Every structure is written in C-alpha cells, then in structure tokens.
Amino acid sequence: MRATLRWAHADFRAHRGEALFVVLASAGIIASLLLAGALFGYAANPWQRIFNQSQGAHVWLHTRPAAGAPAGAEAADAEALSGLDGVASLSGPFRTAAATAESRGTRAPLTLRAAGAEPPHTGRPLVTAGGWLPAAEDGGPAAGAVVLERALARALWAEPGDTVRLAGPDGAPHALRVAGIAETAETRYRPGGAPGLGWVSPATLDAVAGGQVGQSVGLRLADPADTDFTVQRAVTVLGADRVAQVAKWQQARAEAGGDDRLLGQVFAVFGVGALAAAALAASGAIAARVRGQLRDIAVLKAVGFTPGQVTRGFLVQHLAFAVLGVALGTAAIGLLGARIPGRIGEAAQVWPDLPGHTALMIGIPCGAVLLIAAATGLSAWRAGRVPPVPVARAALPSATPMTALGRRALGLRVPPALVLGWRAAFPRRGRTLAAVARLALPLALVAVALVAWSTLDQFRSRPAQVGLAAALTVRAPQPAGPSDAEAERILAAVPGVASVHPGAEMAALVPGQTGTITLRGLGTAREPFPSAVVEGRAAAGPDEAVAGQGLLDLLGVRVGDWVRMTVAGRPQILHVVGRTIEPESGGRVITTTMDALRERDPQLRPDHHALVLREGADPREVRDAVDRAAAGTLEVRQASGPVEGLESARAVIAALVGVLALIGLTEVLTLVSTGVRDRGRDLLALKAIGLTPRQISATIVAAAGLTALAAALVGTAAGAFGGVLLVDLQAAASGIGAGIARLPQPPVLAAVVAAAVLGAAAAAVLPATRTARRRLADSLSETL
Known part of the structure; x- marks a missing residue:
C-alpha cells in the first residue's frame, strides 16, 4: 500500500496539468448538475417558489x-x-x-x-x-x-x-x-x-x-x-x-399546480438528460487520462507492480480528484450561485427553500462520486491488464492508414489540414462512435430544448394551431347589454375582426353520472368555428362534435364513436368525428355547434361570442375598438392558454441550454486533449514531411471541428425527433392532446450545428497552438 501511495503522489507531481483538468472538469460538471437542479425546481414549482419568496401564509381566515x-x-x-x-x-x-x-x-x-x-x-x-x-x-x-x-x-x-x-x-x-x-x-x-x-x-x-x-x-x-x-x-x-371563509395552502397549490404540469414534466426530462450527459463527460475524462498513462503503467509492471497495485493506485488517485472536484463544485454553487446574474442566479437563490433541495444537494454529489468511482474502477481494471512490454504498444498504429480517397483528395490539392484532420477525427470505429455519442448527447438535449421553445412560442405567435383561434371572448351583461343579434352586428363591424362565433358552455354528466365534462357549443353549421383538428375532421353535420384528448381518455372512446351525456336532466348524444387540441379543463371538453345544442334546447342563447382576429391584428387595439363601438356595454376578455409564464419558461430553457453547453465544452476539451496525446507520433511524422506549425495546428483544429460536426448532425437530428415525440407524449398525458409540438426553423437548427463546430474549433485553438510549437523529439517518451 505504501508503494501504491508513493507512486500515486509521484504521478500527481509529474502530471499536475492533467490532474488539474480532471478536478476542474469534475467541479464544472457538478456545478452544472446543481444548477440544472435549481432551474428544474424553479420552473417546476412556481407556486412553491412564490410561496417561499413571499413568506406566504398557510391559512387565510376571512371574518365578518x-x-x-x-x-x-x-x-x-x-x-x-x-x-x-x-x-x-x-x-x-x-x-x-x-x-x-x-x-x-x-x-x-x-x-x-x-x-x-x-x-x-x-x-x-x-x-x-x-x-x-x-x-x-x-x-x-x-x-x-x-x-x-x-x-x-x-x-x-x-x-x-x-x-x-x-x-x-x-x-x-x-x-x-x-x-x-x-x-x-x-x-x-x-x-x-x-x-x-x-x-x-x-x-x-x-x-x-x-x-x-x-x-x-x-x-x-x-x-x-x-x-x-x-x-x-x-x-x-x-x-x-364570525369566520366567513377559510383558505388553505393546499387548495391554492392544487389550483396553481395543474397549469404548469406540462412544463414540469418536460423540465424533469432535461434534468435526467443533463445527468446522463454529465456522467458520460466525467467517465470520458477519466478514461482519457488512464489511456494517457499506459506508458507509465507498462514501466510499473516492468519494475514489479502487480495488477492489483496498479488498480488500487488509480482508484485512490482518481477518487481523491473526484472528491476534491465535487467539493469545489458544490461549494461554488452554495456560496456563489445566487450571485450569478439573470435567471440562473435567481433560481439558485430561491432553491434552498424549495422542496427537494437537501436531497439534490446531497444526492447529486454523492451520486457523482459513485459514478466516477465506477468509471475509474473499470478504467483501472483495464490498466491492470496492460502488458509490461512497451514494444507491444509502440508497434500499434495510432491512426487509420491513409485511404485511397484521402490520397486522391491530397492529389486534388485539398488543404492537407482538412484531409489529415478527417483522418485524425475518425481513427477507429469504436473510439469514434464513443466520442461522437458522448458529444452528441448534450447537443441532442439542446435540440429538445429548442423544440420546447418553439412549442411555447406558438402559443403567442400561432395560437390557432394550439386550440386558441379565438383571441378575444366577448360577453354581453344581461339585461343591460345589447341583444345577441345587435352584439354580433357590432362585433362584425369592428376593424381587425375576421369572424364572430356565438358560443355557450355548460357542465354535462358522463355516462353513469360519475363525473362532469364541459359541453361547448361554438359557431354554427353555416359558419363553423376553426377548431385545431389534428385527427379526424371538423364537426359539420348535425349531432357531430370534436373532443379533446382528456375527454377521450376519460370515456375510453375514440374518434368515430358516439357519446351520450346528460345536460340539465336531458340526454345529449353526439358523434365524435375529430380530436382537437384542447388547452382548457384538462382536455375534458367536447365541442359541437350551437345548432346541435338548440335541437335539445330551442331556447338556448349564447353566453359569449368568440372573436377570431385577422392576421396581424393586435388584440389590445381590437379590444379598445370593441369598447368604443359598444360604448362600454360589452365585457372583453383575452383567451388564456395553459402556460401563463411563457417568458419565465423561456428564460429557464435558455439557462438550461447554457448548462448543457458547459457540459459539451468539457467533453470537447477532453476529446482535444486525448487526440493530441494519442497522435504524438503522427505529429513527428507531419513535421518530418515538412508541415509547418500553422498547418499542424490547423490539423488539430480541423479534427476537433469534424468530430463536433458529426456529433452535431447526429445529436440535432435525434434531439429534434425525440423532442417532438416527448412534447406530444406529455401533452397527450396532460389532456391537451398530441400535435402541439413544433420543430424549430431550419436556420435555428443549422445555427446549433454551426455553433457546436465553431465552439469545438475555438476550444481546440489553444492546445493546438501549444502542441504545434512544442519541440518534439523521437524519443522513448513519445513512442511508448
């Protein structure tokens, strides 16, 4: 054991730079995971955050x-x-x-x-x-x-x-x-x-x-x-x-919690994905350092170290680095996290008062240490199996041979840095796939975040596609308000109004009278309401209706079935011909025309009018115009969606993208340092055939950029597809219904790919410059 500790100490003194990188990488990854936990708590528990920030009361007593x-x-x-x-x-x-x-x-x-x-x-x-x-x-x-x-x-x-x-x-x-x-x-x-x-x-x-x-x-x-x-x-x-009303905190939390369930579920996936990305980055950094010390391991085996001593030496050394890095990252977030400007700092400031803070502050560092120990144990076990004969390693090629395509590209005067960079970026199939997969995971999560961003953005920019075609709802107070016909005439004449649809809502009992749903009459057969139908077709004929996903799940029916319900003691039978995006009432809404409802109740009057605005019309300007045209006799309300805090959610998504970018940067630095170290003999050959330091530096940068390009293409494509699937699955589970997910615009995805490539190239510039200027010698230290 004494010999193992002495070797570990000597190895630390000889490789201080690599040890510092491992410690800082561990600290950065832990800090990123803790910030991701803070952002998740901030976004998924908005009511709890407000309650803690405001020192909220658990009970309110209203007395007379x-x-x-x-x-x-x-x-x-x-x-x-x-x-x-x-x-x-x-x-x-x-x-x-x-x-x-x-x-x-x-x-x-x-x-x-x-x-x-x-x-x-x-x-x-x-x-x-x-x-x-x-x-x-x-x-x-x-x-x-x-x-x-x-x-x-x-x-x-x-x-x-x-x-x-x-x-x-x-x-x-x-x-x-x-x-x-x-x-x-x-x-x-x-x-x-x-x-x-x-x-x-x-x-x-x-x-x-x-x-x-x-x-x-x-x-x-x-x-x-x-x-x-x-x-x-x-x-x-x-x-x-004297007590007129008692309001408890459980009731307020229950009413506020349902609106953010969809966001909370999506952010939970981000947290799990960030943990997986950080785990791969940490294990990659440790495995890279172990591979870089194979020469030292061979020497230790030659002087008499047993495989068990080598394994224990690596475990002791890297566990010490892991504990130090985890402690630094945890302390940094605990002491300085609240001072980070913007939404991240605000999330870190209120996180200690949110549920689950203590568990995450203890569980994430402990889990990281166990993860690093497992990764180190696997790498140390492989190190113990390294043969003690240096010549066996020296005889192995450090990269794939030059292919016929590469030789042809050089003959066509393609820049040598690009050709050699391609050869260095994809040396062996197994190592290439592992490197691309580790870097692709955070980029895939970034693409998922952009899908969530685009989905939230359409609630404001394209509300008709998410079941919010009516931007305004107008009610005429009775008996002081105008008649239905007069109200429709006034509203139709307002500039910016495309169409006016009478509507009525009422509670209906489901078969068996075990629950209630919302029955909505909206529009007429002559002028139907433009519902966001994603399955089937819109209601057109008599007794036809469209329903939300929540209602279909509640009743266990599908598009094409007939549904019987009871309204005010009278039966109502409707044929479900389509499924719509329904952001209200958990999707437990069935919508038909006013004509179908009047067949059951000929005296039924609309209790509101839904206004569909022309493209580009400002709801506030239309509201003011309605107020002036009706002389203040009509109540105008803005349609509400399932997500009110869009700006807050978008800011949290942007902060999560920053956390994932930090994890990706750690992985890029690991790949660059590993590539430079593994291709030491190649650099000797490049200098021998006359490449300048600038060309050698360009080769290293090109290798990093090409690896990032492959990872970005794979990660962005997989993330975009997975993001659409994730958002639609969560929307279906929440009752809104699948079909709300939207892919980002192609220029946005292209910008992600370009940013990944440029970021990797920028991260590789400094180590590439230092390596190109380093004086290389064809010695035993470079060939073992």
Whole structure:
C-alpha cells in the first residue's frame, strides 16, 4: 500500500496539468448538475417558489365584523391567534371589502385589502411590474392607488399607470390608478370563480366600502402538516359565527399546480438528460487520462507492480480528484450561485427553500462520486491488464492508414489540414462512435430544448394551431347589454375582426353520472368555428362534435364513436368525428355547434361570442375598438392558454441550454486533449514531411471541428425527433392532446450545428497552438 501511495503522489507531481483538468472538469460538471437542479425546481414549482419568496401564509381566515365590536378588536384577534401553538407568524389582520373592478370593458369581482406603505413581511405580495402603494406625506400610503394581483390585472387588461373603476357595495364608482402588479401565493382570480385581490390604502378602502368592512388574517405555521388542527383552534378562538371563509395552502397549490404540469414534466426530462450527459463527460475524462498513462503503467509492471497495485493506485488517485472536484463544485454553487446574474442566479437563490433541495444537494454529489468511482474502477481494471512490454504498444498504429480517397483528395490539392484532420477525427470505429455519442448527447438535449421553445412560442405567435383561434371572448351583461343579434352586428363591424362565433358552455354528466365534462357549443353549421383538428375532421353535420384528448381518455372512446351525456336532466348524444387540441379543463371538453345544442334546447342563447382576429391584428387595439363601438356595454376578455409564464419558461430553457453547453465544452476539451496525446507520433511524422506549425495546428483544429460536426448532425437530428415525440407524449398525458409540438426553423437548427463546430474549433485553438510549437523529439517518451 505504501508503494501504491508513493507512486500515486509521484504521478500527481509529474502530471499536475492533467490532474488539474480532471478536478476542474469534475467541479464544472457538478456545478452544472446543481444548477440544472435549481432551474428544474424553479420552473417546476412556481407556486412553491412564490410561496417561499413571499413568506406566504398557510391559512387565510376571512371574518365578518361582530355586532357591536369594540375598537381594537382586530389587535385582540391578532394577539389571540399569534398565541396559538404552531403559529410562527401572522400576516395582518387586514381590513377587507368586496368590490367590482372595471377596465376596458371588462368587469371582475375582487377583494380589497387595506395595506400600509410597506408590504407585510408575512404573506408579502411580490411586485413584478410598477411599484407598491405610493407613500403620502404622513408616511402612510396615498389614496387613489391600487396594486392588483397578476391574474386579475391580466383579466382587466390593466397595466401600471392605467386607471380602473371600482364600485363598492353602494355602487358608487371610484377611479383608481394602478400602481403595480403583484404575484401572491393565495388563490388566484378565475373568471366565474374566486375573486381577485387588490391592495389599497386604508382611506381608499373606507371610501369604497361604505362601512361594510370585513377582516382577513394569514397564519404561517411552523409545521404545514398541522394545518387542519390549527384551523380548528383558530375558528374556536375567533368564533364560528364570525369566520366567513377559510383558505388553505393546499387548495391554492392544487389550483396553481395543474397549469404548469406540462412544463414540469418536460423540465424533469432535461434534468435526467443533463445527468446522463454529465456522467458520460466525467467517465470520458477519466478514461482519457488512464489511456494517457499506459506508458507509465507498462514501466510499473516492468519494475514489479502487480495488477492489483496498479488498480488500487488509480482508484485512490482518481477518487481523491473526484472528491476534491465535487467539493469545489458544490461549494461554488452554495456560496456563489445566487450571485450569478439573470435567471440562473435567481433560481439558485430561491432553491434552498424549495422542496427537494437537501436531497439534490446531497444526492447529486454523492451520486457523482459513485459514478466516477465506477468509471475509474473499470478504467483501472483495464490498466491492470496492460502488458509490461512497451514494444507491444509502440508497434500499434495510432491512426487509420491513409485511404485511397484521402490520397486522391491530397492529389486534388485539398488543404492537407482538412484531409489529415478527417483522418485524425475518425481513427477507429469504436473510439469514434464513443466520442461522437458522448458529444452528441448534450447537443441532442439542446435540440429538445429548442423544440420546447418553439412549442411555447406558438402559443403567442400561432395560437390557432394550439386550440386558441379565438383571441378575444366577448360577453354581453344581461339585461343591460345589447341583444345577441345587435352584439354580433357590432362585433362584425369592428376593424381587425375576421369572424364572430356565438358560443355557450355548460357542465354535462358522463355516462353513469360519475363525473362532469364541459359541453361547448361554438359557431354554427353555416359558419363553423376553426377548431385545431389534428385527427379526424371538423364537426359539420348535425349531432357531430370534436373532443379533446382528456375527454377521450376519460370515456375510453375514440374518434368515430358516439357519446351520450346528460345536460340539465336531458340526454345529449353526439358523434365524435375529430380530436382537437384542447388547452382548457384538462382536455375534458367536447365541442359541437350551437345548432346541435338548440335541437335539445330551442331556447338556448349564447353566453359569449368568440372573436377570431385577422392576421396581424393586435388584440389590445381590437379590444379598445370593441369598447368604443359598444360604448362600454360589452365585457372583453383575452383567451388564456395553459402556460401563463411563457417568458419565465423561456428564460429557464435558455439557462438550461447554457448548462448543457458547459457540459459539451468539457467533453470537447477532453476529446482535444486525448487526440493530441494519442497522435504524438503522427505529429513527428507531419513535421518530418515538412508541415509547418500553422498547418499542424490547423490539423488539430480541423479534427476537433469534424468530430463536433458529426456529433452535431447526429445529436440535432435525434434531439429534434425525440423532442417532438416527448412534447406530444406529455401533452397527450396532460389532456391537451398530441400535435402541439413544433420543430424549430431550419436556420435555428443549422445555427446549433454551426455553433457546436465553431465552439469545438475555438476550444481546440489553444492546445493546438501549444502542441504545434512544442519541440518534439523521437524519443522513448513519445513512442511508448
């Protein structure tokens, strides 16, 4: 053992550069994997991220004022709740009031909450646009301003600086300026469901509420598992007659989690792929170093080292390098990850508070060490089988012989660097395939990321292809609104509107009455709605319908089957003639024409109108035109897709591409260093036949570029095909339906190939220059 350790120490001193590269490669790979884990947690758990960043409350209690409640009752309630066991902190109590907001022809219910000049520490709204409530001269927030929750602001088409009209219980209008838009971990606004949230000054609340004020208080618990027990005790303290509503964190998470399930599943695949790419890069770097020391192994065998001693020596040495590199990479991310600019730094900053952080911070480094140990053990075992006769290795050719095609290319005056680079890039079939496969994997994952990017991009650029042909939905409030015919006439005359389709939605019971689905009537037989049909055909005749993947899976039917359902106690039988991309309600939607629904209920009236816009029309401009044409009597809402945080998701995808690029760079450096070392005798021959240092350097660069070109072509093609398959499979599993995946444009894929080749060539320039200028000698050290 002593001899093994002494040899390992001597080998480290003799090959410090190679040892440093292995340590830095291990550190870089671990850092990349940890950043990939942080980005996955950031993208796959948006609600949890917001909850942790805002110090969200696990329970919100909404109470009504008690009759004859004395002054200071709010403070007494807060003191009583804060004294409960398991309550870590309180948010509030806040005085609240119900109101209705109106902006640009859209109305939405909301709950106003009185707030101070600074956001509360617990349950803090995260301002994403604009600012918080402006401060008045007395230090409190100024009247006349409101901060809106993001989902509510989107429904109202409101942005910072706009003016919204609020009406309290007395119906009196109040014009307020939107000071900012904020995100919160509480239940988000949904049309026809939960009201939105707005934060105003106490003076503004009193003016809007007209004396009808309630109270809300948030409880952040030390143990979220004690939510139900804590709620029971809190209701007992406040009085069951005063508690109007209880909102738990599980409900808010469940409502927010479904919207990001598709993204979470896609990002999970990225994480697994990045782990596999990093594993191959690490094992390749170690195997390359072991191959580079075959000469030393032969000498050790000649002086009496046994195969077991050689194997143990490599294991001890490379495990020490692995542990050092893993420790450096983990420490770098833990200490400096939050300081990285952009989305990566933000993800690293909030990652410690997200679920699974501790497991990944321990599991990834430990798994990497075990992986490196396995790769080192295999290489060390091969090293133990190296023959102790140096001549046996010297007699082996270092590259494939020059082929007839290569000689013909030289005769045609093709640059020698290109011909020799091709010969060096593909020396032997087995080694060539291994090198190309290791480099192709991160490039394939980059192509998958670009497929996900293109798929997300079409939700904005080509919404009709993903089931969002109607950019706007218009509702006419009854009885004050215009009639159906008048509304259609007004909407058809608005510039930018291509077609107007009446529609109605209702809940229907599936056969057996074990669940509900959404039955939608949209368009007429004369002017059908342009649904995104990806299988079968559009509904045209009587009793024909198209359905989403979620409904087909729920009922166990296929295109061509008949479906029976119950609507308001009456049967409805429809023939499913096509499958559509359906981003709403988990795909559990069946769509027919209004004519088919009127056969069951002749008195059925449309409850909304879907507007299909002309190509290039701006939805905001059309919305304003509708508001002017209808004199504010129509409510206009923008169609919502399954992915709201497109910009955030695109930024995370871009960051993941950067992580994969770092893994690919590590693999390229390994390939270059291995190629330079393995072709030492070739370089002697090239100098002997008269090649200049510049030509030798160009040969090495060309070899790296050609290897990268082969890997880029294979990886990009496989990644593009696999990315489309992955996105469609996940979309089908989520109920949206296969058919939403889109390939990137050919110039984008070509840019990936070009970037890989140029990156590999740039990475090879420095080692190629140093090798070409090195003084080579035909000695035993170069030939063994």
